[in-house]
Amino acid sequence: MTxxxxxxxxxLRRGYVLTVLGLLAVTAVYVLAICYTPVEVRQxxxxxxxxxxxxxxxxxxxxxxxxxxxSILYLWLHDTRLDxxxxxxxxxxIAYSLVMLTTGPIWGKTVWGxxxxxxxxxxxxxxxxxxxxxxxxxxxxxxxxxxRARFSAVVGIMGLLLVPFIHLSxxxxxxxxxxxxxxxxxxxxxxxxxxxxxxxxMAAFTLLYVGFVTVRYAMAQLADLREGDADAV
Amino acid sequence: MTAPAxxxxxxxxxxxxxxxxxxxxxxxxxxxxxxxxxxxxxxxGAGKTTLLRLLAGLMRPxxxxxxxxxxxxxxxxxxxxRGIGLLSHQTFLYDDLTPHExxxxxxxxxxxxxxxxxxxxxxxxxxxxxRAHDPxxxxxxxxxxxxxxxxxxxxxxxxxxxDEPFTGLxxxxxxxxxxxxxxxxxxxxxxxxxxxxxxxxWELAGRLAVxxxxxWALEEARPDRLVDFLPRYEALVHG
Amino acid sequence: MGDGIRLALAVAAKDIRLELRxxxxxxxxxxxxxxxxxxxxFARDPTAISAMDLAPSVLWVTFAFGAVVALNxxxxxxxxxxxxxxxxxxxxxxxxxxxxxxxxxxxxVFVVEAVTLPLFVLFxxxxxxxxxxxxxxxxxLATIGFVSVGTIFSAMVVRTxxxxxxxxVLLLPFMVPPLVxxxxxxxxxxxxxxxxxxxxxxxxxxLYDIVFVTLCTLAFPAVVDE
Numbered sequence: 001m002t003x004x005x006x007x008x009x010x011x012l013r014r015g016y017v018l019t020v021l022g023l024l025a026v027t028a029v030y031v032l033a034i035c036y037t038p039v040e041v042r043q044x045x046x047x048x049x050x051x052x053x054x055x056x057x058x059x060x061x062x063x064x065x066x067x068x069x070x071s072i073l074y075l076w077l078h079d080t081r082l083d084x085x086x087x088x089x090x091x092x093x094i095a096y097s098l099v100m101l102t103t104g105p106i107w108g109k110t111v112w113g114x115x116x117x118x119x120x121x122x123x124x125x126x127x128x129x130x131x132x133x134x135x136x137x138x139x140x141x142x143x144x145x146x147x148r149a150r151f152s153a154v155v156g157i158m159g160l161l162l163v164p165f166i167h168l169s170x171x172x173x174x175x176x177x178x179x180x181x182x183x184x185x186x187x188x189x190x191x192x193x194x195x196x197x198x199x200x201x202m203a204a205f206t207l208l209y210v211g212f213v214t215v216r217y218a219m220a221q222l223a224d225l226r227e228g229d230a231d232a233v
Numbered sequence: 234m235t236a237p238a239x240x241x242x243x244x245x246x247x248x249x250x251x252x253x254x255x256x257x258x259x260x261x262x263x264x265x266x267x268x269x270x271x272x273x274x275x276x277x278g279a280g281k282t283t284l285l286r287l288l289a290g291l292m293r294p295x296x297x298x299x300x301x302x303x304x305x306x307x308x309x310x311x312x313x314x315r316g317i318g319l320l321s322h323q324t325f326l327y328d329d330l331t332p333h334e335x336x337x338x339x340x341x342x343x344x345x346x347x348x349x350x351x352x353x354x355x356x357x358x359x360x361x362x363x364r365a366h367d368p369x370x371x372x373x374x375x376x377x378x379x380x381x382x383x384x385x386x387x388x389x390x391x392x393x394x395x396d397e398p399f400t401g402l403x404x405x406x407x408x409x410x411x412x413x414x415x416x417x418x419x420x421x422x423x424x425x426x427x428x429x430x431x432x433x434x435w436e437l438a439g440r441l442a443v444x445x446x447x448x449w450a451l452e453e454a455r456p457d458r459l460v461d462f463l464p465r466y467e468a469l470v471h472g
Numbered sequence: 473m474g475d476g477i478r479l480a481l482a483v484a485a486k487d488i489r490l491e492l493r494x495x496x497x498x499x500x501x502x503x504x505x506x507x508x509x510x511x512x513x514f515a516r517d518p519t520a521i522s523a524m525d526l527a528p529s530v531l532w533v534t535f536a537f538g539a540v541v542a543l544n545x546x547x548x549x550x551x552x553x554x555x556x557x558x559x560x561x562x563x564x565x566x567x568x569x570x571x572x573x574x575x576x577x578x579x580x581v582f583v584v585e586a587v588t589l590p591l592f593v594l595f596x597x598x599x600x601x602x603x604x605x606x607x608x609x610x611x612x613l614a615t616i617g618f619v620s621v622g623t624i625f626s627a628m629v630v631r632t633x634x635x636x637x638x639x640x641v642l643l644l645p646f647m648v649p650p651l652v653x654x655x656x657x658x659x660x661x662x663x664x665x666x667x668x669x670x671x672x673x674x675x676x677x678x679l680y681d682i683v684f685v686t687l688c689t690l691a692f693p694a695v696v697d698e
């Protein structure tokens with residue numbers, strides 16, 4: 001049950017492999033986006049940023065939900081591995097949300113002339129970003145291992161429950177203050193090339209997420225083992 | 234003085250505590266009966282404070298259980314804590330409140346029937362009645378100690394845990410404190426005393442245990458003479 | 473159950489007595505809130521934006537800042553006195569400890585708000601009129617929401633070095649739904665709009681309170697127990 005340095009190293013290697021595969025997949029998405037997909041009529045080439053923007057938003061949300069779930073499991077089972085996983089997922093999640101939050105305004109400014117809009121997805125990802133920041137800042141500020149794990153687990157669970165309320169707030173706000181619906185694939189049925197590229201994008205970013213988290217998790221395990229030895233001396 | 238067949242007031246079985254990969258306590262058993270004191274010694278970092286916190290219910294064991302007066306100490310049953318008292322370096326007193334206010338609050342925490350009366354009586358018993366209504370921050374170290382003792386004993390705990398209580402006490406205070414411990418034992422309390430200096434409470438201890446590296450290096454009836462025991466102790470600690 | 477409430481009240485009473493004795497946190501929070509109001513008043517251009525448009529946001533931002541300052545004290549006092557263990561030692565259900573702290577914090581934040589509101593009316597020349605019971609109700613709902621989360625977070629950040637900085641960083645995302653709801657309702661109340669226009673927001677506020685007070689009560693043992 002207790003991880004050994006050897007098993008952590010194995011996980012690390014696996015993680016590197018997955019990460020490389022993920023990066024290759026992301027490169028493939030870029031190629032597809034630039035060469036394969038058609039240019040959208042109203043928005044022009046800038047629309048293609050969507051193939052990076054949407055999957056990273058998805059990745060951030062997945063990362064966040066997994067932080068929440070492993071937080072709940074940690075408080076129930078007290079398995080340190082769940083805590084290390086949550087921390088790794090949060091670090092990858094904050095990176096993904098930053099990607100989403102930078103591509104969004106670039107897209108918005110290029111195509112519609114506004115940097116920011118309080119639409120549901122951007123707003124939610126912004127909140128995920130702030131929640132990630134709080135989560136990671138708290139972890140960095142706590143030196144006692146047990147406290148760090150427990151407290152961040154509580155924050156993780158509370159953050160998970162905050163998400164529906166953010167949704168609700170945005171929904172209520174928009175029904176009373178109708179806003180232009182931006183940053184959405186405007187037609188319900190995308191041309192097949194767009195849909196396929198989007199799917200590839202989702203898969204690629206998910207694969208990359210798994211790779212990053214695996215690497216980060218293995219590194220966290222190694223650090224934890226080293227700390228344990230150091231303390232015991 | 235105590236019947237050996239009596240059920241212990243405090244019991245621990247297979248007590249272990251880890252922090253991630255770090256194992257601080259590795260399987261400790263103990264049993265303390267009414268009117269008996271267990272002295273726990275050992276080098277720094279051996280896990281004595283962790284052990285005390287586990288026994289007090291302030292920390293959750295990774296493995297094993299603690300039983301107080303036949304009730305298991307778990308999160309879901311706060312009542313089991315009623316029998317425990319702890320005297321540690323922290324006084325648990327609020328500086329801005331008076332001893333009387335502090336103890337009244339504690340009495341309420343423990344659901345004692347007449348909180349203000351219980352507080353007053355406890356303060357009289359430790360000789361603090363004359364300063365009962367001055368803020369705690371104004372008390373001298375000696376009086377502060379007395380207030381801390383009053384707080385620890387207020388709810389008449391059957392099990393009393395003491396974390397190096399003789400630290401910083403001058404000889405007369407230490408003697409008075411030993412008398413207090415003796416009277417607690419006479420009332421049938423079970424005591425666990427964590428100490429650095431075996432001489433402090435040698436006579437009072439019924440059992441002696443030495444904690445080294447998270448485990449008992451020794452756990453037995455207190456030997457007769459301290460001078461004879463000291464070489465053994467050195468060997469255990471530095472061996 | 474009755475025991476739990478009695479214990480919570482004892483904890484709350486102790487905290488309130490402590491604060492009255494030292495008065496530091498409450499005073500700083502009130503002064504801070506007043507300063508914020510003054511700054512807002514001087515900073516705005518009265519000809520460009522009407523007071524009524526800005527008023528609800530100003531009021532609630534002020535309440536929020538004041539609350540954060542007041543909340544920081546909740547567990548600092550326990551740390552300073554190393555007294556938390558003393559309470560945890562007792563047969564005190566952790567939920568009673570949380571509710572007691574929550575109650576005390578609500579009292580403190582309500583005091584800050586009670587002082588801030590008249591100042592606000594004064595500086596911004598806002599007429600509350602018939603809206604004041606509604607504003608009181610909305611204020612209560614929203615305050616319960618963010619104080620419930622603030623109480624558990626202050627228990628966590630007190631163990632960190634930069635507690636005063638960590639608390640806002642953690643807490644602000646959680647303050648948004650109650651704040652947005654409160655601002656929207658306050659704006660409508662001041663404009664004399666009918667209740668039907670606020671129902672959605674009121675439901676949000678109430679639901680938030682129920683969910684987070686429950687969640688914080690359940691999660692609190694994980695924070696204070698090792």
